[in-house]
């Protein structure tokens with residue numbers, strides 16, 4: 001259970017570092033975000049939703065059944081796009097309107 | 105490391121800008137011009153339990169229910185050891201705070217008549233993904249609230265049994281904050297990470313409760329001599345295997361039943377299906393070789409499955425990822441469930457500060473609200489908001505007679521040294537991580553963790569108590585290289601203090617009142633004759649002393665007298 005940050009997509013805005021409830025993300029000399037404590041991630045996805053460029057991937061550790069798939073997020077003002085990519089490259093896209101409640 | 109000292113005077117200090125803390129701040133700001141400071145170890149935008157989102161408002165007075173019937177329900181489910189007066193106070197405010205959340209922008213499901221759609225008798229359906237940013241935005245709109253993000257509070261400032269502020273350090277700058285306040289509200293949430301978790305290796309923080317709520321508020325209170333209640337009523341959650349995602353969405357939302365490996369429904373074989381019996385029955389089925397156990401979801405419709413994918417993305421995205429990365433879902437596979445490691449969480453059980461009807465603790469000028477406050481189980485999000493409001497209203501009534509009191513420079517310097525001393529330690533034998541693992545291991549093996557199916561006896565507890573003392577001594581030798589490591593050291597010390605008191609509470613209740621939560625193998629039966637009482641404690645002169653108090657009824661207006 002952790003995140004991976006794509007160095008090339010990161011534009012050094014620092015928003016993920018600010019929002020992580022565990023203060024787990026720090027910045028390197030170029031001010032790019034680095035996941036400093038991969039084993040301490042709660043998996044809340046706050047950082048993914050905060051990232052303006054979709055640079056952060058979220059994946060399940062092998063110890064909890066992770067298979068190499070991952071999740072990406074793009075957060076808009078009215079909705080959130082969630083993308084799940086499975087190891088065999090199947091891509092699932094779910095859009096959730098923020099004003100729409102859960103059915104369950 | 106050399107710290108700058110920054111001193112701040114305020115009317116009200118709120119420690120922890122989570123659910124309850126933010127709502128206290130809002131209540132104060134909307135009804136006064138008082139100066140309010142929130143000190144938050146992370147950033148209030150996503151800190152605390154609400155980081156990922158929540159899935160429903162689980163405490164709401166639905167159609168056909170009343171505040172009185174809510175109290176009855178909580179009392180039954182908690183085997184009577186609740187402060188009915190506190191639960192009642194919360195119950196009367198639940199629907200008001202819910203409206204307020206809706207006003208702040210929370211999406212709540214409504215029917216054609218504009219009524220909230222109920223998930224159960226006391227629960228309503230929402231989109232809780234953005235609940236924390238909504239609260240944080242509301243806080244930011246008030247000029248009289250100052251938010252100190254990334255500031256970890258270490259201890260209260262206490263003078264003659266009276267809390268006069270707190271001390272903490274910044275995780276971003278080399279600053280130690282000395283905050284002097286007329287009134288202080290503790291809202292730091294509960295304690296996770298005491299026991300070895302379900303996933304102890306790479307995904308060690310994939311736990312149910314927030315791993316960043318480390319029991320700091322309990323520990324500060326313990327060290328300052330506040331009375332605590334019912335730590336022995338631990339909370340253990342029944343959750344989806346591996347992802348530790350909540351199960352209520354499936355169990356309540358689509359009415360899925362619990363089945364064992366043979367496909368048999370098993371819960372009611374073990375008693376009335378209260379929260380702890382659902383867990384206990386699962387533990388027992390596993391011990392009998394009938395596990396693993398599941399929520400029976402196979403055969404639900406494609407629509408239902410799609411809605412579950414969404415509901416989990418809104419609160420526990422790991423579960424949707426787990427399904428979809430395997431190209432499967434709950435319609436095809438039942439969902440495996442397991443019990444978590446124990447937590448101390450006053451929002452679910454009765455553990456926490458012993459408070460009066462206004463949420464005043466036994467330390468003067470200190471209030472406690474939310475998961476850190478005891479006596480009022482099943483308060484959940486809305487109950488935490490209600491408590492935040494109750495404390496704030498009390499403060500508004502009494503604060504004009506209060507003033508800021510400060511410690512002398514000499515005393516402050518000593519306290520600053522106490523915080524920064526870990527930078528001066530040299531060549532420690534043990535690392536911070538090792539001490540944390542050692543604590544979790546001993547709690548697991550000797551104080552009723554997962555590996556012993558939550559049971560314990562006195563001999564085991566004595567071994568645990570001795571080891572926790574040894575670890576506290578070791579913790580003093582740990583070395584910090586930067587403020588992040590300093591945080592980690594204080595988190596361990598706080599957890600060790602909580603463990604120390606918890607172990608004694610587990611031993612003190614000589615019965616078994618709640619299956620799994622408090623499974624005292626030496627006294628395996630419930631004993632109403634002798635134990636219809638609260639087990640309370642105060643840490644004094646290095647010792648945990650007990651006070652056994654009589655149950656408090658619903659209509660009592662409880663004030664601290666002794």
Ligand SMILES: Cc1cc2nc3c(=O)[nH]c(=O)nc-3n(C[C@H](O)[C@H](O)[C@H](O)COP(=O)(O)OP(=O)(O)OC[C@H]3O[C@@H](n4cnc5c(N)ncnc54)[C@H](O)[C@@H]3O)c2cc1C
Nearest residue numbers: 120122123124145151152153159160162257451474475484
């Ligand atoms: C995963 C999960 C799902 C849940 N789902 C639901 C649900 O669907 N419905 C429902 O009604 N309830 C739900 N609950 C329960 C509910 O969310 C909690 O009871 C409630 O949010 C707790 O509020 P709080 O203010 O006490 O704690 P929090 O909101 O956690 O706030 C505590 C704050 O204190 C800060 N803090 C801690 N220590 C320090 C320190 N030393 N110095 C400074 N700051 C500090 C933390 O960073 C945090 O921001 C859920 C809980 C969890 C963990």
Ligand code: SF4
Nearest residue numbers: 020041042044045047
């Ligand atoms: S998922 Fe949450 S806990 Fe993990 S790094 Fe991102 S913000 Fe932090």
Ligand code: SF4
Nearest residue numbers: 010011013014016051
């Ligand atoms: S939010 Fe995204 S772009 Fe900004 S620092 Fe983090 S990873 Fe980089």
